[in-house]
Amino acid sequence: MASIFGHCALGATLGKLLLPDRQHWRYWVLAAACAFLPDADVIGFKFHVPYASLWGHRGLTHSIVAAALLATALAGLNGLRRSAEAPAAGRLWLLLFLATASHGVLDAMTTGGEGVAFYSPFDQQRYFFGFRPIQVSPIGVKKFVGEWAARVLKSEVLWVGVPCVLLLVGQRLTRLSRTLTHS
Numbered sequence: 001m002a003s004i005f006g007h008c009a010l011g012a013t014l015g016k017l018l019l020p021d022r023q024h025w026r027y028w029v030l031a032a033a034c035a036f037l038p039d040a041d042v043i044g045f046k047f048h049v050p051y052a053s054l055w056g057h058r059g060l061t062h063s064i065v066a067a068a069l070l071a072t073a074l075a076g077l078n079g080l081r082r083s084a085e086a087p088a089a090g091r092l093w094l095l096l097f098l099a100t101a102s103h104g105v106l107d108a109m110t111t112g113g114e115g116v117a118f119y120s121p122f123d124q125q126r127y128f129f130g131f132r133p134i135q136v137s138p139i140g141v142k143k144f145v146g147e148w149a150a151r152v153l154k155s156e157v158l159w160v161g162v163p164c165v166l167l168l169v170g171q172r173l174t175r176l177s178r179t180l181t182h183s
Helices: 004-018 022-046 064-080 089-107 146-181
Strands: none
Touching (some): 004 146, 022 064, 022 089, 064 089
8 A cells, every 4th residue: 555645645635636726725735644544444454354355455435436425425425514614525526536536546556455446335346556656555654664654655755746746736837827817
């Protein structure tokens, strides 16, 4: 898996890109949380759930179906407490779906593990992308130290952090250009 840092950075970046106004910062945080939430499945290791099972790591929680269900539930809850500052429901759903689905995308770009069951529960096949530049992160905080952690973070800075920064700079320049054009 990618580390919590890479997942959260991508989720928050998606939040800023899709809901750019600062008043929506809470949704950026929520998107970051959605981006790492699929790894809640690691609790299965404590209960001896096989890695390759439906409920195993990178299984159902990493699927497109899970991303859609989580986005639907959270956007629905947000709709119950509608406020003037709340984003449009469709845009919020898209953000939460993309943030959650981004988890599997990053994991499929790592150098280890069993692949990602993108189509679970309908298909348990695990997939990796052909391009896998992100060093796989150890599972567990206690193992995330030393040289392994440094390699993971270095690859995530390059393959997650730099693209996120470039997208945010591009968004900023686009907004600035529009402002100057309309002045």
